[in-house]
Amino acid sequence: MLFINILYGQVKFEKGYYLTKNGEKVEGLIMNEEWFLPPEFILFKNSIDSKEIKIESEKFTEFSIYNQLKYKWFEINVYNTKLTEEDSRKPKYEAKKLLFNKLVEGETSFYEYVGSETVKTFLVEKNNGEFLQLINFNVVLPNEQIVLYSTFNRELGAFLNCRNQFSNRINKVKYDKKQLIDLIVDFNTCKNSDYKFFNLNQKKIIISIIPKFGLTYNRLKKENIGRGFSATSSGLGYTIANELEFSLPFNKRKWSFLLDINYSEYNSSIDSAPFNPEGIEVSETSLLLGLGIRHYFLLDDSQLFMTIKYQYPLTFNREVIFSQYPDATDFESKPVMNFGVGIRLFERVYTELGVNLSSEQSGSLDINFKSFNTLLTIGYSIF
Template identity: 25%
Template sequence: MKYLIRIVIPILFLNPTESFGQVEFEKGYFLDAEGKRVECLIKNLGWFENPTSFDYKLNESSEILTRTISNTKVFAIGTEVKYKKYIVEVDLSSDNVDELTADKNPSFTEKEVFLRQLIEGELNLFNYIEGNVQRFFISNEEIEPTQLIYKRYRVDAFNVGVNNKYKGQLKYLFTCGDKISTQNISYAKSSLLNYVKKVYECKGLKYQQYRESNSGLFNAKVKLGYRITSHTIETERGSGGFGSNIISEDLDASNGPVFGLEFEYTLPFMKNKLSIPLNVIYQSASYEKSDTELYPNDHTFRMEYSSIEIYPSIRYNYFLNKSSSLGFSAGFVMDLILNDLNQLEITDGTKPVVLDDPFFETNSASNFILAANFKSGNYYAEISYGLNRNLSNFSSNWNSKYSYLNFIVGYTIFTSK
């Protein structure tokens, strides 16, 4: 087990960008400061916040160049991404309750930004994200992009008010008579998009929507694997202080199968690179060892332990091609014990005596886990390492170090957007 760990841990921390390429440059174009259109390949980072620059290549074999907001009017990637440069008045007031002020009016700051275009037509809808603040803008042939006003403010120590002026702005600038109400629109991307599209359809007008194809992917996998464990028991012998000795015993490995499910949600930005998996795994282990250093008399130590491990993780995916990827993740395991047995059987007399010492009780515990995986289509393979987990009763002088190495295969049984 220890030799395997020395091999696996460097693999889990390998920087794959040094060894593997990714599909990042996609067909697009930009307009320079004079409005000249240049066809190129743009590095699509799936930006969460609005960028101020981007990398591009004129062709597959050319060098990587960079353009900034200072020398670019527009850049776009297919029908997924389009950013336009504007000088706008934007309110960046925080929406966090602890940071709200008593002023219900927006506090505008003039900024030169790339606004992300969501809908293009008679009415244009944009969004802008900076930090944890998201703002939406609208424009038409007569007005430049103007922020849709939404601001939460402090009424008193216990109440929060909301300035929903954006509803009136939409009703004034883009409506279809009384057929579509602005009353139930929330200040959220999906709600605003839904309203604008309904008005376009009501008026019989054409529009262009820019949207990424990877908006919020969910999948579920079945997983089956083999676990190699390492389990060390420690106890303190003596009266404490300088007269005490720490006795340690490595139990024989209890290797066996593990199985369970993984539910994974891919975040709707960064081009499917960031996801949040939730694993539910069943494992079982048993140990038996005679005449250890843990107890002075002749004895046999027995331990049985089964549990459900539940662990959320954060995973970063590196795409090798359109159907294959490498993933690297870290998670926190919560261990729910189903069954446990811890016994010392004293065998130095004529009749064996079994001690069910409450100090040996196995506790539900937690640990961190590191994993690397390879995915191709619906097929999945994973190596993961669970760091030390203390299974002993924390009120006792017994200490248990349980770690493990998993080799897992899986298959995607469900995918939905």
């Protein structure tokens, strides 16, 4: 476990750089936290073996993890969204420096700010350093009426010059991240400029469909303490499942939500048991709906993971045939907790060893029935 933790800690440091306020570019390793909000600091190493350094965000002008993300400081106008009688119809503002997240890089680049200092704000920058803050937000008038204050279409039309028909496109674009990204991409194409994306797919939930098949080892303990009866049967079975994995867009996608449906079947028998010299036979089928979470430990070409699932029985049929007791068929089905560990190879192949812990009480006999199941499954992500 210590070895895993060491690897887990190391893999989060990735090649990147930051620019000091003097313009010096310092290259090294930066801990990739895949931030939702602009980071207040970064953890930096000069090399993999060196000690990590905490660098406050005010100490740099920009930083980047190569081919993944970039953040840069800009001084923009932060507007007061509630007008007073003295404001006429133009909001007051103050200048503030905010750390923007770069989404498109080219001759013209596109940035986004999402944080506590102001409403979501977009910004366009030319490669000569000139930039334009895109203004579009609701303001509250003195009479409590809400109106839209928007100047970005007009200002963007003056800021971006390519062809006449492109100006018509700018006039129609909405203050929407996807539309604006498409606009900037098309503008770079119009100017014959290369471009690349940063940090876009990382903010989306990725859904994978994972069919699974496996073997199960099942133990069922039957016990009546008052009569001194106790017997345990075991047997192999099989399981078929279909799992939906919702990969969450933070912390290098180490966390996922799971939704699955699982069908299992097995038979077992014992030749002899107390009060049942001719043995006991067990057959069981179940259909479980599961909801859970998964956590990955990232390695180079594979990922170890742990899974916890709560499984609710949609259908549950168990029959226990005794040689002396009446047959037991009336079981109270209860939710099952599943714990698993496994490995994912090449982003597609899943192998997992899990256990189901459950306990049911028969309604027809004064016997406690406790089950324990071990599962070995293999799956393949088709999306």
